[in-house]
Amino acid sequence: MHNLCIHFVLSQPTRLRNYRFFDINSRHDYFDEYQNHYLTNRIADLSYRPLNTLMLELIAQYGNKVAFSFSVAGNTLKMFQEYCPEMIDSFQKLILAGQTEFVGSTFTNSLASLYDKSTFLEQIHHQEGLLKELFGLHPTSFCNTACIYSDEIGEWLHEADYDTVLTEGARHILGWKHPGFLYCNPYNTNQKLVLRNSSLCNDIEFNFQNQSWDQFPLTAEKYLHFIHSCPKKVPLTNLYFDYEMFGETHRKESGIFDFFKAFCELVANSDDIQMITPSQIESLSLPTATMHAPWAISVSGEEKDTSEWLGNELQQEAFNQLFKLTELYTKSDNEKAKRAWLLLQSADHFNYMGSQWISHPSVKRNFDVYPSPYQAFINFMNVLNDVKLQLEKA
Amino acid sequence: MFGWEFPPHIAGGLGTACYGIAKGLTKNGVEVLFVMPKASGDEDQRIAHIVSADQVEVDPRYSTYFNSNQNIAFIEFNSKLIPYIGMHDYYTLIDQLESNVFEEVSSHRRHYSFAGGYGGNLMQEIDYYAAVAEQLAKTQEFDVIHAHDWHTYKAGIIAKKVSGKPLVVHIHATEFDRSCEGQRNDIVMNIEREGMMAADIVCAVSDLTRNIVINNYHIPANKVITLHNAIEPNKKEVIREKNVPEKVVTFLGRVTFQKGPEYFVETARKILEKDDHVRFVLVGDGDMMSGVIERVAELGISDKFHFTGFLRGEEINKMFGMSDVYVMPSVSEPFGISPLEAMQAAVPVVISKQSGVAEVLHYVIKIDFWDTNAMSDAIYGLLHYPVLSEFISKNGFTEINNLKWEYVGAKLLEIYKMLNKH
Incomplete structure (x- = not known):
């Protein structure tokens, strides 16, 4: 029996407004409420709501033949609460419907795991608190920001009681090994690593509408065939997708929802493949091998490393200046500034400063408000400077 | 190649660009004859063979340029009015305006004398420059005519007419850039358009300029090519030195x-x-x-x-x-x-x-x-x-450091080759 684990990642950044140098030390509203309100609703309409509805329908129809897992960043949940509360209801329904698993994540899609343990654990605790408050649940699996993982991060996660971790099947780490086996942390073999099959994910993410792809058009049967073409002994296929891929990257009109529905029905009706969620993998008692990740890996780009967020000097400077404030954060009791500091850790802010946008500014970036990485950096630093002043005051 | 200025004596970016283009072409093995109104003698002759227009002997009796307008009579009078400058400049210039243009008559053959620069007699100098161009077109060997900015377009057009060689005009700036709505000079704009129309290829220094050429001068887009400028490596290192704390x-x-x-x-x-x-x-x-x-x-x-x-x-x-x-x-x-x-x-x-x-x-x-x-x-x-x-x-x-004139020259050479094929 082959096992299929489908996981959805949902995270929208809390966007900064155009925070001018005039505002430093005089105004402390950093976020663009209009944009955040508008964009959250827009993408909820395009993607989140239809996908949740589809999952609910599938669960209603096929019961335990289907299973899905998802992780939703805390700041995005907060934005749902504020700007589109029916999304919270939608998730509550999914959780009640069963056959789903809510996977743990950082609170603000944070890069804290690349800095140190305490800020990372702080993020995790915030997220756990929020999930408890909203849904009354405690996650047991973990999916870090962009699946960032290393041996060390694994250890920290073990300390936080997460022994199932979702990460990337990075080829430079795996070498010839197949991501469809179960792996574990070499220093703590109880910690299971569930690896994403990036080539199968790319077939949908990049090629679903790519007419020059030799396999175009992708059908449910063809995709199932791809999954079955892996070596016989491989027990797992793990597919992680961004929510936005459904409805935003590939619009409804492209047929992405119909494709996904047909695919799930096909899987539900077949006897040699079953859908599971990450926490169920433990019970399969599969043989495991160790995977040694001395440096952080992630789902990002071809490199599967952290260069998307820390690739150039601007990003590194912003990162260092931001996390230098850890101590101020712990001492301060200015809740508003503390919250802002957490939100500034979001990977998206660092992506906007990336060098890849310098030479290709014309590439349409999803919801990026900055004309160039320089302006992204300046705006971020202006906000950070004020947050610092606020944390110092209190 | 016709250009109104060439380093070291320049008023703006035009001369610098002409120098760069000439140098880039030379690097690609193109021989450049650069005609300017008045050379001062300290131009770099390694870059291009510099011809000073005031050194060229012209016989106006045989000039198509002057004789093609026979049914129109030109009456010249010495006006101090200068096109396309504001009131402010006019009064500052009026004092300096000594008539720099005079003709040395020795039988019918003559040398025109040029002040160079962009002084009051600019329009007249442009005509004389064109007459010189005609003379050169008749006597020199060349494959392509390349004219930089509107001052030299008349020269380019006549040179093409006499020699039958292809004409490239190079747009470093247009009247649309120089002046705001309502202050634009029609004479200049007409010369610009005439030059672009007569040209086989119009080179614009940017897509921005290319769009102006296409949309405002109504030049067919397929003959307008963007050719971005480059920069000469700076030989002198700039020393960072400041005497204020700010x-x-x-x-x-x-x-x-x-x-x-x-x-x-x-x-x-x-x-x-x-x-x-x-x-x-x-x-x-x-x-x-x-x-x-x-x-x-x-x-x-x-x-x-x-x-x-x-x-x-x-x-x-x-x-x-x-x-x-x-x-x-x-x-x-x-x-x-x-x-x-x-x-x-x-x-x-x-x-x-x-x-x-x-x-x-x-x-x-x-x-x-x-x-x-x-x-x-x-x-x-x-x-x-x-x-x-x-x-x-x-x-x-x-x-x-990767923006080299050499690369611009190579692209230009491609254009020249293409023109000579037809």
Whole structure:
């Protein structure tokens, strides 16, 4: 029996407004409420709501033949609460419907795991608190920001009681090994690593509408065939997708929802493949091998490393200046500034400063408000400077 | 090749670009004969064979150029009116206006004498220059005619007519860039259009200019090619030396409508409101100078806002050496070579999106010329976040070292070859 684990990642950044140098030390509203309100609703309409509805329908129809897992960043949940509360209801329904698993994540899609343990654990605790408050649940699996993982991060996660971790099947780490086996942390073999099959994910993410792809058009049967073409002994296929891929990257009109529905029905009706969620993998008692990740890996780009967020000097400077404030954060009791500091850790802010946008500014970036990485950096630093002043005051 | 100026004696970017193009062509094995109105003798003859128009003997009796208009009678009178300059300049110039153009008559053959530059008798000199061009076209061996900016278009057209060789006109600036609506000079625009129409290929220094050529001069798009300028490597290293404790933000350019100096003043005001540890320097001169000075006084920021007037060569390098940020808020800039010079001196640069140079640069901050908020944010960011300005100046330096005239010359050679095939 082959096992299929489908996981959805949902995270929208809390966007900064155009925070001018005039505002430093005089105004402390950093976020663009209009944009955040508008964009959250827009993408909820395009993607989140239809996908949740589809999952609910599938669960209603096929019961335990289907299973899905998802992780939703805390700041995005907060934005749902504020700007589109029916999304919270939608998730509550999914959780009640069963056959789903809510996977743990950082609170603000944070890069804290690349800095140190305490800020990372702080993020995790915030997220756990929020999930408890909203849904009354405690996650047991973990999916870090962009699946960032290393041996060390694994250890920290073990300390936080997460022994199932979702990460990337990075080829430079795996070498010839197949991501469809179960792996574990070499220093703590109880910690299971569930690896994403990036080539199968790319077939949908990049090629679903790519007419020059030799396999175009992708059908449910063809995709199932791809999954079955892996070596016989491989027990797992793990597919992680961004929510936005459904409805935003590939619009409804492209047929992405119909494709996904047909695919799930096909899987539900077949006897040699079953859908599971990450926490169920433990019970399969599969043989495991160790995977040694001395440096952080992630789902990002071809490199599967952290260069998307820390690739150039601007990003590194912003990162260092931001996390230098850890101590101020712990001492301060200015809740508003503390919250802002957490939100500034979001990977998206660092992506906007990336060098890849310098030479290709014309590439349409999803919801990026900055004309160039320089302006992204300046705006971020202006906000950070004020947050610092606020944390110092209190 | 026809061009109105050639280094070392230049008034603006045109001469620099002509030099670069000639040099780039020479590197690609093209022999360049560069005809300018009045050479001073210290031009670099290794780059191109420089012909001074005032040294060429012309017999107007056999000139098609002068005789093609036989049914029109020209009556010349010595007017001091100069096209396309404002009142302000007119009065300053009127004193200097000695008639520089005279003719040495020796039988019918004559040498025309040129003042060069852009003085009062410009239109007349343009005609004489064309007559010289005709003479050269009859006597010289060449494959392609290449004319830079409107002053030389008449020369280019007549040379094409006499020789039958293909004509390339090169647009470094148009009247649409130089002046605002209502102040544009029709005579100049007509010459520009005539030149572009007669040309086999029109080279524009940027996509921005290319669009102006297509949309405002109605030139068929398929013969307009964008050919971005490049920059000469700076041989002298700029020494970073400052004698004021404050940060220095510099504007360098003609103080005219086209260059947007008033936006620089507004930006200065906004930054000084928040941070008075900055000095602003405006380098250059032009017809908006008095207006700008008055505005600075009115805002009460004269203690932090300085005017240097027109600077050259060594002084410019010194100025760059003092600068922490260079700003070019041009309203309409066909290309704009000076940001490249600033980047060569490792000064981080803020330029307007309405400039052609923005099309080739990545390691600069681009803003809309009218958006003084964005401009002040960008400058403030560069002044306060050293990592940013280091990042930009370091990468920008590498970036412009790849903008070589040699590559421009190679592209131009391709165009020449294509023209000679037909």
